[in-house]
Amino acid sequence: MLLNDDQSMLADLAARLFTDKADPDTVRAIRDGRIDSGYDQTLWQAMGEAGLTGILVPEAHGGMDFGLVGAGLVAREAGRRLAMTPYVSSAVLAATALGAADDDALRARWLPALADARAIATLACDEGRHHRPHDPATRAVAGGDGGWHLQGEKTLVSDAAEADLLLVSADDGDGDGDGPCLFAVEAGAAGLTIESTPLLDSRSCARITLDRTPAQPLGAGRPALDASLRAGRAVLAAELVGIAREVFARTLGYLHERRQFGRAIGSFQALQHRAAHLSVEIEMAEALAFRALEACDRDEPGADAMVPAAKAKAAAVARVAAAEGVQMHGGMGMTDEFDIGLFMKRARAAGHTLGGDRYCTDAFARARGY
Structure with a gap:
């Protein structure tokens, strides 16, 4: 753009x-x-x-x-x-x-x-291995003192161990059908337990347990949760594009430097075709990602469809870029000392955060009325 x-x-x-x-x-x-x-x-x-x-x-x-x-x-x-x-x-x-x-x-x-x-603050909205944020088992109970307490567990909470504030989704039991509400829980609150479980890409992540943990409602209900998730998915799409661009740039540089049979391997037609295809895919992913971000800023009606489409596309392209980077670098691409493997792990983890390809494509289909 x-x-x-x-x-x-x-x-x-x-x-x-x-x-x-x-x-x-x-x-x-x-x-x-x-x-x-x-x-x-x-x-x-x-x-x-x-x-x-x-x-x-x-x-x-x-x-x-x-x-x-x-x-x-x-x-x-x-x-x-x-x-x-x-x-x-x-x-x-x-x-x-x-x-x-x-x-x-x-x-x-x-x-x-x-x-x-x-x-530092973070969002806690998942409770299983897969991203399903809108039907939490975590319950919010109104106390006799006028406050609220949370009971339940959350998984895959990014940066929970470092957070000063956790925004936790929970069912407040009012039966209004509006979906989960968000509650603010401060670090160190009574009944809050944080168990660190680092991800594939070494990012901080945790499982949290809430046992009559005091919490403060945000008051905006599901709209606040949905706005947060939409923003997060759109920004993750942009990060995935950055991963793909960097891996491609490093791989392209290697194709120009590495020589076999007296010539740069980038002159071989088969590798040129693969590089050209990947370049086009990255351009498409970036265009879709920033169009989705722009649609969110403008609150366009089509933003709810564009965001999951952008994240699914960017995740797929980042995975392909990392895989091609490993293959085109040959044996050294498989070593831990070489950075491409770190990009591959981050692409995998970011691609699954806030909904993987299947979740996002299903969200796109539902937003388009399929």
Whole structure:
């Protein structure tokens, strides 16, 4: 898509920041326990200082209010550098849900802290191996003191161990048929247990248990949850495009450098055809991803169909790009010392986050009335 001046400057800022401060070796350091944290704290603070952690937070609460296209531009560059941060969890999912909340005090307390990276928040909406966010078994019970308590379990909660605030979906039992509500649970709350379960890509993830855990309702019900999930899927599509672009760039460079039979292997027609096909697929995935982000910013009627289509396409292209990268690099593409494998793992994990290909294609079909 064509970017305006502000968007171009944001993309340049993100590219410079991640190039200077993000490194795929950080993934290995976190995986191997050489960094005692589930994310790159130095990078996260640098993102906060640059305003990137508040990109979806309203200016009234200290954010940039730059919209989802802006968030996607940041995510694309983060994908290119395998940035290990809670960006999607906190700056996208949680910021969007809190922004849609009916509670002014809750927004005033947490949004400024998210905007400048003083706090991390995440969304807890899954309860099994597959993404099914709209029928939670977790129950919210009104207490005699006028407060609420949550009872249940959540799985695959990204960045839960690092989060200061968890936004948990639960059935409030009112029988109105409007679907789950979101409740704010602070870290360290009574009855909250967090069991870390790192993902394939070494990202921080956890199972959480809630046992009469005190919680505060966001007050916006299912619309807040749906807005958060739509934003998260759209931004993940942009990150997957960034992964595909970086792997393709590295592979293309190798095709020009590696020589066999006295010539660069990139001159072989079979490899040229595969590279050309992948280049076209990446362009299509990027166009669809940013069109979906733009549709969300404009709240277009077709956004609910475009977002899952964009995520499914970007996930498929990122997987193919990583697989082609491994194959075209030959034997060294299979080694842990080589970065392509890290991109492959991130592409797999991001592709399944908030709904894999089947979930997204089904969501697209339902949105189109099939």
